[in-house]
Amino acid sequence: MLIGFAVGLTVRHLAWKGVAVSLAVVAPQNLVIVPALAIASVSAIRFAYYVGRERLFLGRGRLLPPLASHTGTSAALFIVLGIAAMWEAFVVPHLISSLSDWL
Numbered sequence: 001m002l003i004g005f006a007v008g009l010t011v012r013h014l015a016w017k018g019v020a021v022s023l024a025v026v027a028p029q030n031l032v033i034v035p036a037l038a039i040a041s042v043s044a045i046r047f048a049y050y051v052g053r054e055r056l057f058l059g060r061g062r063l064l065p066p067l068a069s070h071t072g073t074s075a076a077l078f079i080v081l082g083i084a085a086m087w088e089a090f091v092v093p094h095l096i097s098s099l100s101d102w103l
Helices: 003-012 016-026 029-056 064-102
Strands: none
Touching: 003 016, 016 029, 016 064, 029 064
């Protein structure tokens, strides 16, 4: 919702230049963040499904392999999201300052 508001306000005030600013500033990290969150969600759902089906209802199966898989996936995506956050914190301000001359 916040991204939609920021992009909408920028486009409304700057017209086509606002579209360019939004594509340069907002889109790059979101091209990484959205798929990373989707993958993390699928991993969590798979783990919860395994625990519910194999461990609770059937009373069999080992917990460590799915837990290790989910933990590894979460750790890798945490690193990816950290890189995206660093991009947004350190690169985007320079992009905005260089685009402000163009506006």
